[in-house]
Amino acid sequence: MVTRKDVALAAGVSEATVSRVLNGVGPMREDTKQRVLQVVNELNYHPNAIAQSFARRRSGNLGVILPYVPKVHLFSTHYFAEILSGIGEAVQQKGYDLLLLFRSSEQAQDYTSLYHSQKVDACIILGSSDSANSEKALEQLWEQKLPFCLVNQHFANQSFNEIDADHVKGSYDAMKHLLNKGYKRIAFLNGSLQYSNSRDRLEGYQLALKEEGLEFDEARVFLGNYSRTSGIQAAQLIYEQKDNIDAVFAANDRMAIGLMQGLRELGVRAGEDIAIVGYDDSDAAHLSDMPLTTVHVPFYEMGKIAAEKLLKQVLGEQEKTLFQQKLATKLVVRKSCGS
Numbered sequence: 123m124v125t126r127k128d129v130a131l132a133a134g135v136s137e138a139t140v141s142r143v144l145n146g147v148g149p150m151r152e153d154t155k156q157r158v159l160q161v162v163n164e165l166n167y168h169p170n171a172i173a174q175s176f177a178r179r180r181s182g183n184l185g186v187i188l189p190y191v192p193k194v195h196l197f198s199t200h201y202f203a204e205i206l207s208g209i210g211e212a213v214q215q216k217g218y219d220l221l222l223l224f225r226s227s228e229q230a231q232d233y234t235s236l237y238h239s240q241k242v243d244a245c246i247i248l249g250s251s252d253s254a255n256s257e258k259a260l261e262q263l264w265e266q267k268l269p270f271c272l273v274n275q276h277f278a279n280q281s282f283n284e285i286d287a288d289h290v291k292g293s294y295d296a297m298k299h300l301l302n303k304g305y306k307r308i309a310f311l312n313g314s315l316q317y318s319n320s321r322d323r324l325e326g327y328q329l330a331l332k333e334e335g336l337e338f339d340e341a342r343v344f345l346g347n348y349s350r351t352s353g354i355q356a357a358q359l360i361y362e363q364k365d366n367i368d369a370v371f372a373a374n375d376r377m378a379i380g381l382m383q384g385l386r387e388l389g390v391r392a393g394e395d396i397a398i399v400g401y402d403d404s405d406a407a408h409l410s411d412m413p414l415t416t417v418h419v420p421f422y423e424m425g426k427i428a429a430e431k432l433l434k435q436v437l438g439e440q441e442k443t444l445f446q447q448k449l450a451t452k453l454v455v456r457k458s459c460g461s
Contacts, residue, residue: 185242200404208425231259292451293326353380397459
């Protein structure tokens with residue numbers, strides 16, 4: 123096995139110089155650097171990754187913290203799959219590795235140990251709930267100036283790095299489409315309000331009703347958990363109010379598709395007997411029996427931008443200053459609302 127000492131002898135430099143070249147540490151004459159790299163290639167030398175991480179004081183890992191939910195297939199969901207794909211693109215371009223970390227909401231929230239043990243150089247946090255424990259854990263990261271970013275989540279009165287989408291506008295656009303088609307008794311199937319994007323969608327729903335001069339009716343608001351099963355379960359409740367509801371806006375496509383399935387079993391046809399609009403623009407939205415009108419959210423771009431900004435800060439290519447960005451959504455009209 124070729125060692126660092128072998129490289130140093132062949133290049134006519136010290137082992138410390140070889141180490142500095144390979145780790146990109148300290149000033150270096152260009153001719154010396156190129157001579158060392160040429161020998162490394164000729165001898166097919168592969169440096170020890172663990173030793174390199176200590177020398178650089180970096181792990182070479184970007185961590186992605188995901189919520190652990192038993193028996194839920196996170197990677198099959200459009201939301202997580204798209205964001206992780208975007209993160210992966212940015213990580214690959216920077217020569218980094220991706221480390222997935224699962225945290226249960228029941229666990230004590232402490233992310234700082236991941237940095238102190240050199241497991242990660244920065245973290246992207248997905249699915250963080252708006253709880254006192256989560257907020258405290260994020261405040262600890264911010265106070266210790268440890269690089270992290272929230273994606274698709276924000277906290278009121280806090281200044282954290284965030285890449286989000288304009289869910290208020292996305293929800294408003296979905297509602298305006300239904301209202302402009304003449305629907306007035308529009309129900310809303312939302313996710314848990316512990317997530318900021320659920321609250322944003324509710325705000326957009328209420329804003330569109332108010333602008334149209336319609337009263338907000340809590341009886342038309344139903345709670346799901348963003349799963350297809352919760353959409354199927356909501357179908358019975360909505361069916362019981364069928365004389366009081368002529369359209370439904372669902373906060374994601376999975377619930378919307380489950381709702382259409384459940385209503386179909388009850389003899390109610392989406393796009394004919396009732397209008398339905400989803401949210402996310404997942405692959406399933408245009409593959410369903412009744413192609414789903416929905417709101418496109420740029421999840422892939424959100425993940426990529428978050429990773430790019432964090433890694434630029436870690437690698438010293440950008441100042442470690444607060445960044446917050448909100449990406450635009452877009453209404454995609456199909457047949458589920460009678461179009």
